[in-house]
Amino acid sequence: MRIRVLISAAALCAGLSACVTPAPPDSVVGDYLSARLAARNNDVEAAAGAFSEAQQKAPGSLEIRRNAFYFRLAAGDYDQAMALAETLARDENAGDGGLARAVLGARAIKDGRYAEAKRLIRAARTEGFPTPAANIIEVWAVAGAEGEEAALEELRAMPGDEYRGFYPLHAALLSENMGRMEDARSAYQLAVMAFSGSAEIEAYGEFLEREGDDAATRDYYELLASQDGYAHFAGLAGLKRLDDGRRPQGPRDVSPAQGAAIALYSLASGVLQDTYRRREAAEEAGFRVGEADYNISLAMARLALYLDPEFDDARRFAGSILNVYGDHEEAIKALAMVPSSSPYYEQAQIEIAGAHEAMDDTDAAIDTLLATIRSQPDSVDVRLSLAGLFASKDRHREAAAVMDKVIADLPDDPRPTAWRYYVTRAASLIEVDEWKRAEADLKRAVDIAPEEATALNYLGYSWAERGENLDEAFALIEKAVALEPTSGAIIDSLGWAHFQLGDYEEAVGHLERAASLEPSDPTITDHLGDVYWRLGRHLEARYQWRRVLELEPDEDLAARVREKIVRGLPALGETKS
DSSP, rough: OOOOOOOOOHHHHHOOTTTOOOOOOOOHHHHHHHHHHHTTTOOOOHHHHHHHHHHHOOOOOOHHHEEEEEEEHHOHHHHHHHHHHHHTOOTOOOOOOTTTHHHHHHHHTTOOOHHHHHHHHHHHHHHTHHHHHHHHHHHHHHHHHHHHHHHHHHHHHHHEEEEEEOOOOOOOOHHTTTHHHHHHHHHHHHHHHHTTHOOOOHHHHHHHHHHHHHHHHHHHHHHTTTTSHHHHHHHHHHHHHHHHHHOSSSSOOOOOOHHHHHHHHHHHHHHHHHHHHHHHHHHTTTOOOOEEEEEHHHHHHHHHHOOOOHHHHHHHHHHHHHHHTTTHHHHHHHHTTTTTTTTTHOOOOOHHHHHHHHTOOOOHHHHHHHHHHHHTTOHHOOOHHHHHHHHHHHHHHHHHHHHHHHHHTSSSOOOOOGGGHHHHHHHHHHHHTOHHHHHHHHHHHHHHHOOHHHHHHHHHHHHHHHHSHHHHHHHHHHHHHSSSOOOHHHHHHHHHHHHTTTTTHHHHHHHHHEEEEEETOOOHHEEEEEEHHHOHHHHHHHHHHHHHTTTOOHHHHHHHHHHHHOSSOOOOTOOOO
16 A cells, blocks of 8 residues: 655745745845856755755844745754744744744754644644645544553544555554563554555564564564565565574653654655656656755654654665765764664765765775675675676676676576666676576576566677577567566567667567657667668657757767768668777
């Protein structure tokens, strides 16, 4: 079940300095314009500073004060954010979607002023603060003031069936606080089925560990480890704890502040996923989407960390957003605080390496990954990231050597997810002209994951491009297309394989479909131009090649396309001069 997270227009406007508002006084125009530019470029720290400067010079400007508050919160400047929230909460025209009162309510919960927290959160909800998070924060305020039993009754009475999937985790936490372990078990299981966020997945595993059910716990963590994303990391960390004999001691005792932090983090994650899906859909439709705006999610993650400074996943989450924003130094600071005992440690280190690489410090990126491997020698994902880094720098022999270790440590009957290790090594082996070794890896990938479209496609395409095993090659690619019929990349492979064999009439339909599915992909667009040229449709070919240059291709592809726009493709049988 996917929870629909609702943000009011007013709440969103609080985070967007481009909203239509009266112009600031002339005396602060410079600071205001600097703040808006920083906000547009997702420089959260600079925006917070510039809006604060403008606010001090024009304390009567509501729009500037609202933005100063919002960006101070997103930057994690809690004291200044709270002070500004107090002024906004006193203004009936604040227009912040209830965010100021929600922040003050969080502070009240942290300080143990639960009745005040409940009043503030209810007011925030009426002003537009998202209902699921507001409901849960209110429940934890009740828990602090009246106890878990009253909180559970409040939770059961909460209206809105569309939000029900958001509630089971908190019912589980409250039940376990009360020692009702069977009720807690049922609620944890429902939470995993209903929402399946990182908080739900991790909480149920830790519950099984505390209960001492080793067989069920291992089965659960092995299932998680076979998946992707945060489930994978949580599963690996859980298995390591079991192997090391480090079981949590005693029942979990979640405070109202920690419970509210989990609610805010779930809101942050839900909003980010929704924003990402919308951006992805727009990109697939060929629209330019501009810079990502995850400020609401960042602000909620910061507020969760204010309530629970030990919330490792919220810290990793905030660091990830800062990395996306290009604020790599701040991202490194946040991610470096994730401890090695956390299930998110390896992921945090991978992202730290990515931040170093984005700052053109490849040596620091490599050193980060190597240090993590030394401290976490069984970390397959860190090795996979190191191999990818080497490959991106054309250091393919080093990339293959890293994967040699990963593959050597695999059991005789590896999990199907191991296909990616073989494909990764094969890709680098192809680059250094070790085709036979690469072919063996690709065959092994298909053997262990016969329903994995990427593995099927990679082997089939490689054979077709080389003119080998053509019947089997096309069978593999066609199976990959059947498994993922909306994958533009895989359909492109089928069309390009036909192109390589000179079957242009067959190729063009597949390439047109691939381009319609992924209109913003420069490589697919380039292939479509090539097949149009071979079919004598030269005007259409040049149109597609010009589109490639609009899609920000890498320099090698851009150079080839510029030459084709001028010269076209060489005649069949000719070599390019």
